[in-house]
Amino acid sequence: MGYKSSPLYRQIANKIREHINHGDYSYGEAIPSEIKLSKEYGVSRVTVRQAIDTLVNEGLLYKVQGSGTYVKEAKIEHNIYTVQGFTEEMRRLNKEPVNKVLEFKMEEPSDKIRQILKLQTGEMTFFVGRLRYVDNIPVVLEKTYLPVKLFPDLSYETMLSSKYEYIEKKKKLNIKESYQEIIPLLPDKETKKLLQLNKDIPILKMKLWSTLENDTVFEYTELYFNSDKYKFTLVAKR
Secondary structure, eight states: OOOTTSOHHHHHHHHHHHHHHTTSSOTTOBOOOHHHHHHHHTOOHHHHHHHHHHHHHTTSEEEETTTEEEEOOOOEEEETTSOOOHHHHHHHTTOOOEEEEEEEEEEOOOHHHHHHHTOOTTOOEEEEEEEEEETTEEEEEEEEEEETTTOTTOOTTGGGSOHHHIIIIISOOOEEEEEEEEEEEOOOHHHHHHTTOOSOOOEEEEEEEEEETTOOEEEEEEEEEOTTTEEEEOOOOO
């Protein structure tokens, strides 16, 4: 069976995980019953139950009382250690994102935004509100501010696609790094409605500001992630 150094229930859990990863068990589909799995692998139901509980704790499966055990929809994994736009991130996962522009306007920024973007009094910003979809599901609400002096030709049509692609390919500017702060919070009614949340669950809010190679701050963005659809991966090295 493989995994000889692992406890038997972990060997079974790994086999079930492989079936999920290979698409043998689809998202939202019930896996075989404990009896069927115990016969398939030649182990006791207790061992199978331990294996299933392991995968439930990992978030790969969930149980419905009186119905069975189902494959949980995979969360989108966001890597903190790379600077990448939402479109890049989704294409890396072989998904094609869709952007809905909720608001696009030129405005004089607040003192807070002006300080972050290091603008002079009177300098204007574009404010863009976008809802980012994957598989027709809204997963991220984005509110971003961009200096007009850096992107005078920014348009509504541009923001229907990749912002970073526009900056790097059309404007020929090199993005250096991004500073990010993440906090959990309960969404307000508008955010809950936009992200189509049917229950009161915390979401993740990210505040970020990004710089070009010459250390110019070119954006300030607030992102609101549907925590049912997203998970964050951090890598720490020593």
